[in-house]
Amino acid sequence: MPSPPAPRWSVVIPYYNERDFLPATLASLANQTLKPFRLILVDNASSDGSRGAAEAALEGVEGVETVFLHEARPGQVHALETGIAAVETEFVAICDADTHYPPHYLARADALFAESGAQTAAVLALSVASAPGGLKGRWLRAKGAAMGALLAKQCHAGGYGHAFRTAALRQAGGYSRARWPHVLKDHELMHRVMKVGRARYDYRHWCVASDRRADRGRVRWTLPERLLYHVTPYALKDWFFYRFLAPRFERRRLDDVNLRAQPWRAKA
Numbered sequence: 001m002p003s004p005p006a007p008r009w010s011v012v013i014p015y016y017n018e019r020d021f022l023p024a025t026l027a028s029l030a031n032q033t034l035k036p037f038r039l040i041l042v043d044n045a046s047s048d049g050s051r052g053a054a055e056a057a058l059e060g061v062e063g064v065e066t067v068f069l070h071e072a073r074p075g076q077v078h079a080l081e082t083g084i085a086a087v088e089t090e091f092v093a094i095c096d097a098d099t100h101y102p103p104h105y106l107a108r109a110d111a112l113f114a115e116s117g118a119q120t121a122a123v124l125a126l127s128v129a130s131a132p133g134g135l136k137g138r139w140l141r142a143k144g145a146a147m148g149a150l151l152a153k154q155c156h157a158g159g160y161g162h163a164f165r166t167a168a169l170r171q172a173g174g175y176s177r178a179r180w181p182h183v184l185k186d187h188e189l190m191h192r193v194m195k196v197g198r199a200r201y202d203y204r205h206w207c208v209a210s211d212r213r214a215d216r217g218r219v220r221w222t223l224p225e226r227l228l229y230h231v232t233p234y235a236l237k238d239w240f241f242y243r244f245l246a247p248r249f250e251r252r253r254l255d256d257v258n259l260r261a262q263p264w265r266a267k268a
Contacts, residue, residue: 006036007036007037008110009034009090009091010039010040010086010089010092010093010166011029011040011092011093012040012087012093012095014071014080015042015043015050016044016045016046016050018048018097019053022050022053022098023056023057024098025095025100027057028101028102028103029101029105032106033103033104034106034110036065038064038066038067038089039064039066040069041067043069043071044071044073044260045072069082075260076259077185078177081175081176081177084174090165091110091113091163091165092163093163094159094160094164095161096159096210100208105125105205109205112202112205113163113200119197119198120197121168121169121172121193121194122168122169122194122198123199123202124155124201124205125160125161125162125163126140126145126156126205126206126207127140127157127158127209128140128141128206128207132208141206142203144157144201145203148201149201152198153237155186158209159185161206171196172196173192174189177256181255183221183254188241191238228240228244
């Protein structure tokens, strides 16, 4: 009997106290049409039994090679560094523990990389409402794809939906607290990745990100900062991130570790 094909894709999920949400995310990934793939789960020192919930959710799932890692240093960026260091495949998708990925998610990303050629370093998924085929979902997908075409040298999707050529991600320096210890690390990372290659968006490539973080006071940039990001030419984006935005985030203590806060638990 021939041996199964080696996976070309890895999926990295960092998590911290996500027992109530991680199983649903893993169920959506277990239903992917593209298999096999390698699933790298990085526990960022959870205390709620998240790993046990993940193991139960993945029991009996075929075509998914699962690797469990532990990262004691607090902060998602540390967990991502640990997870990406373990990637051995050509492509890697970064996923969040509370996001739904449709069955075609990895297959569509794989097709976009194949269509776009080697110059494409990243494929970014558009976030939609819970009804992706509804009016709001279609509008969000159309708007995201249009922004990606008009402002091609900017990031228009959150870190829950980023996929990379692994070599390009590493060439850009990957997630790094030494480079960027603040929130919005997905935007800063994409700024570096786009020095290596282009980013691709597509109307048909989407996921359903969680709305739990509607209260984003601990992790949000201001409207003027966001507008300045959009109007700053790419040639000046180094200035924007490292001379303008970083000192402002430092003063406001918008550290990546703030992402560990889970204000929705107090409202439950």
